[in-house]
Amino acid sequence: MTLFEERLGLEDYIPVLRSSFQIEDEPTIEFQMAGDALRKLLEDQSVMMRVLELLAHDIHFVREQATNLFNNEIVLWRDPDGSFSLRMAIWAEGADNFIHDHNATGVTGCWFGKLLIENYEIKEKISEDRVKLEMKDKHILSPRNVVYIKMHDEGIHRIDKAEGDFAISLSAYSRAVPRGYIRRFDAITGAVSRIHHPVRKQKEWAQSLLTLIEKG
Ligand SMILES: [Fe+2]
Numbered sequence: 001m002t003l004f005e006e007r008l009g010l011e012d013y014i015p016v017l018r019s020s021f022q023i024e025d026e027p028t029i030e031f032q033m034a035g036d037a038l039r040k041l042l043e044d045q046s047v048m049m050r051v052l053e054l055l056a057h058d059i060h061f062v063r064e065q066a067t068n069l070f071n072n073e074i075v076l077w078r079d080p081d082g083s084f085s086l087r088m089a090i091w092a093e094g095a096d097n098f099i100h101d102h103n104a105t106g107v108t109g110c111w112f113g114k115l116l117i118e119n120y121e122i123k124e125k126i127s128e129d130r131v132k133l134e135m136k137d138k139h140i141l142s143p144r145n146v147v148y149i150k151m152h153d154e155g156i157h158r159i160d161k162a163e164g165d166f167a168i169s170l171s172a173y174s175r176a177v178p179r180g181y182i183r184r185f186d187a188i189t190g191a192v193s194r195i196h197h198p199v200r201k202q203k204e205w206a207q208s209l210l211t212l213i214e215k216g
Helices: 004-008 014-019 031-042 045-057 059-064 200-215
Strands: 021-023 027-029 073-078 084-091 106-112 115-127 130-141 146-149 156-161 167-174 181-185 192-196
Touching: 004 045, 004 073, 014 021, 014 031, 014 084, 027 167, 031 106, 031 146, 031 167, 045 059, 045 073, 045 106, 084 156, 115 167, 130 146, 156 167
Parallel strands: none
Antiparallel strands: 021 027, 073 084, 084 167, 106 146, 106 167, 115 130, 115 156, 181 192
């Protein structure tokens, strides 16, 4: 049986990426090393084509992606040692392109088309669910260009296609800190909402049910 990483053609890239991430108490990343490693993978469009083929024709592969947090996110690799994950995203009409933060730090690059990255900062924290948000800077990435993504307040961003019908991004993210949700921001109203992983509710329900049933 072919291993998943071999099937996608990732096996040459994983060891270098892995060494860019440290598994300490706090997830850390060697930005320069991770950026260089990701750039090598971004030069290899055959990996991207294999993923697109699987998405287009392999129902099992598509089903594995069904519970991702964003509707345009495809998880290519979760390192068994928990140090990092590799995620591709397709930017098209209808893709989840809202402003958000992350519980992880990482690098994001352009694999296809032109990618728009907008970085935001909180100018004023009005309450837990309302802030004053302002755009800090904006980048347009061509294929093989990478940017670094920080976590929580330091890395609030929005990604989208910059032009045309499609763009593809590839990101390597560190292990997430255990917060249990990411935040979604509305730039106009300043509303902040929490987005939980879709299976989180099922986990909570099952834990409550087990306690209830065990109590008799
Ligand atoms: Fe993101």
